[in-house]
Amino acid sequence: MQWEQVLAPRMGRMKASEIRELLKLLDQPDIISFAGGIPDPALFPVAAFQGALTAALAPGKADAALQYSVSEGYLPLRQWLAAHMTGLGIPCGVDNILITSGSQQALDYLGKLMIGTGDTVLVNWPTYMGALGAFNAYEPVYDRLDPRDNRGAAEYTAKAAEAGGRVKFAYLSVDFANPTGETIPRADRERVLDLADDLGAAIVEDAAYQALRFDGEAVPPILALEIARKAKTGGSIEDCRTIYCGSFSKTLAPGLRVGWVCAASPVIGRLVLMKQAADLHSSTLNQMAIADVAANLFESHVAGLREVYKARRDHMLAALSREMPKGVSWTRPEGGMFVWITLPETMDGAALLARSLETERVAFVPGRAFFADGSGGNTIRLSFSRADEAAIDEGIRRLGRLIAAD
Template sequence: MTIQWNEMIVPDARALRASEIRDLLKVAERPEIISFAGGVPDPDLFPLADFRDMFDGLTSDETAGRRSLQYSISEGLPGLRQWIADDLAKSGATRDIDNILITCGAQQALDMIARLLLEPGREIVMEKPSYLGAMQAFSMRRPNYVGINMDEDGPVIAELDAAFAAGARIAYLAPDFQNPTGRSYTLDRRMAVLETARKYGAVILEDAAYCKLSYEGESLPSLLALDEVGSDPDAGTVIQLGTFSKTLAPALRIGWVTAPRPVIRQLVLMKQAGDLHVSTINQEIALRAATKLFPAHLETLRDAYRAKRDAMLGAMDEFMPDDVSYSRPKGGMFVWLTLPENIDSRALLVEAMEDAKVAFVPGQAFFCDQSGQNTARFSFATEKPERIRAGIERLADLIRRKDNQ
C-alpha cells in the first residue's frame, strides 16, 4: 500500500507556508539584479580577520579548545549569558543570567516561544505589518492573529486595548527599527503599551533584533528595561528576544531569550528535548567577539548602514513620484514604501525584476490579514550607495509609467 504522506503530516506542520523572501532571494542573487530584497547584513562588514584570530586562538589553547568541542549545558555558557546580562544592564534592564537562555538564533527563540505559549485558536496580537519570520514560527501552532494598526509613534493603543479586552493575552511587538517598516516607538507609546499589557495581565514578546543599529537621535529604553521588576527574577510582563546575527555574524546562530525564570525553566526543558544546546564553539567565539569588538564594531556598522540609508532616502526623495510615501527610519535595515492604490506590489516586482533589474519584497506577506497589496519592503543593507541610487531611479521610473497607465 502506498503511504499517503499528506495525510500522515499533522495539521500543525501543514499550516506552514514557504517564505516569499527565501524564494525571492534565490532569484535576486543574480549579479545583474540590484537587490533590496534580503534583510541580511552586508558581508563586507564581517570582521573576518578578527574571527580568524579568535578561532585560531581558541583552538590553539588545548584546554579551551577541547572544552569548546564538547557538549555543554542547555541554558548556554555562563560567561556568554553574563555578558548579555551586563549589556542589558547598561540600557537599564536588570536581569540575572538565570533569566537568559541561549538559542540557535532569534528564530529558534520565536519557535520555542510559540510552542510554549500558543495553541490552536489562541489569539496573538500582531502589528500590521509585522515580521514575516515570526508569523511563520507562530503559524505552526495555528493561533488566531489579531492585527493592530501602527501610526508614526507605534501601535495604536486603542486597538491594542480592544484586542486585550476581547481576550488576547499575548502581543508580538518590535519597538526599535521594526522589520519591515523601520519604524520605532516613542517613549510615551512604549509606556502606554506596557500600561495596557499590565492592565489585562498580558504578555509582551519584544523583538529587539535591530536595537543596536541606531543611526541618529537618542536611544530609547526597551520595553524590557521599562518593565521594572526590582530584584524579583520570577516577575515581568516582557519576554525579549535578542541576537548577534545583525551585529556580529548570522552564521554563528547565537540568539537569546530574556524572560522571567518560570519561562526560562520551561524553555530549558524544551531545549534539552530539541537540540540539547547551541554549538559550544560558536558560543565561545560569540563571547570573545562581543568582548573584543564592541562597541567599536557597532560604530563601524552604524556608519556604513547610515550612509546606505541616506543614499536610499536621498534617491527616493529625488526620483519617487509624489504619490509614493515611505518611512524615514532612524536605524535598522529597512525602508517601507506605500504605493498608489492601483499598483499591486507583487505584480510590480515581476516587472521590476524583468525590466528594471531591481528586486524588493512585496509588502502583503508581512500582514497577518493579507492586506497591504500596495506596500513593499526595501533593504538598504547589502548594496553599495551608487547601486542603491541607480536601482531606486530605475524603479521610480517604472512606478511612474504604471501609475500613468
C-alpha cells in the first residue's frame, strides 16, 4: 500500500514531539531528568481518587459512571468549574464550560474551530510546542506576537493577507508559561486585548499552570480583564473574545485527562458539536472522580503542591547561580514548573542534550521546538517539578560543567 497517496496535505506538518520522545528516557534510572513538564507522582492525591472512584461505582451511581454521557461534560464538574472561574474574576455559568480530555484537546479543538489553511495565528517566540503541534494539523501561518513591539493591527492584517488568510486568534500561555516560566504582565494583557479588538480576532488563553503561583501578586486572567471592560457597559462573558483553557493535569492528576474551556456560550456550543463528532465525550468515570476530588480538596492540595515546587524552584535557582558559567542567563519564575536558560549564542541546545545524555546523563528539552520559526537554538528548558533537591544540585552541577567545557 502506497500510503503517501491517501494522506491529507496536513500530514506533511505532523512530526514527533521531542518532549514526548524524551519521556521514554525517563525510565532509565541513572538519568537526572529536567525534561517533561510533568507533576511529581509522589504528590498525587491517591487516597482521594481511590475514594472518589469507589463512590462513583457504588450502587445507584455505577450505571452513569460507566455509560455514555453528554458531550458538554459532567454537570457537577461544570458547576464546580463555573464557581471556580467566578472566583478567578470570571463570572460565568455552566453554559460557558466544556469539559475536554486535557487542555491539549482544547487547543486541538480551537485550532479546528478557527484555522483555515493559510490563516494566521499569533504566538509568542517561544511558545508552548504542544500548541504549535495541535494547530499545525490545520495548516496555519504563524506571526510573532510581542505586545511591546508596537506593531499595529494593520501590519498584522496585511501580513496575514499576504500569506493567504486572516489573523484568527492570538495564543498565549499566560502564567509561568511553558517554556519560559515567565508571566505576562497585566499591562501586556491589556495590550493584547486592544490588539485583538482591532484585529477582530479571538484570544486563546492557556492557563494550565495558573494555580501554581509560589510568590508575587496574581495577575488577572485576560478573560477576567476583558469581562471587567465589558461590565462597564453592562456586558458579560457572552461579549468576550477570550477563550480560557484550564487543566487538572498540573494540580490533581494528568493521567485522567480532564481539562476545560471557559468562553462565551456560542463558542462552547460549537465546541460541543465538535466534541460530539470527534470523541463523543470525555471519560464519564474520570469526570466524576475529578469532580469529587476537586470539591473536597482542590485548594488544600494545591497549597501543598506550591510549597514543594517552590522549594525546588528556589533550589534550582540557587544551583544555577552557583554552577552556571558566565554568558548563561535564565528566568526567575514566580510559579509553575520551568526555568528557561539562554546559552551563549554560539551554543546549540540540541547538540548540548546529545552530549549531556552521553557523558553527564542529564536530560532537558532543547528550546528550538518552542519557536514557530525554528530560531532559539541556543536555549533550553529545565523543569524542577520532578527532581528532588539532591538531584537538582547534582544535575545542575553536571550541566554547568558541560556548558563551561564547551
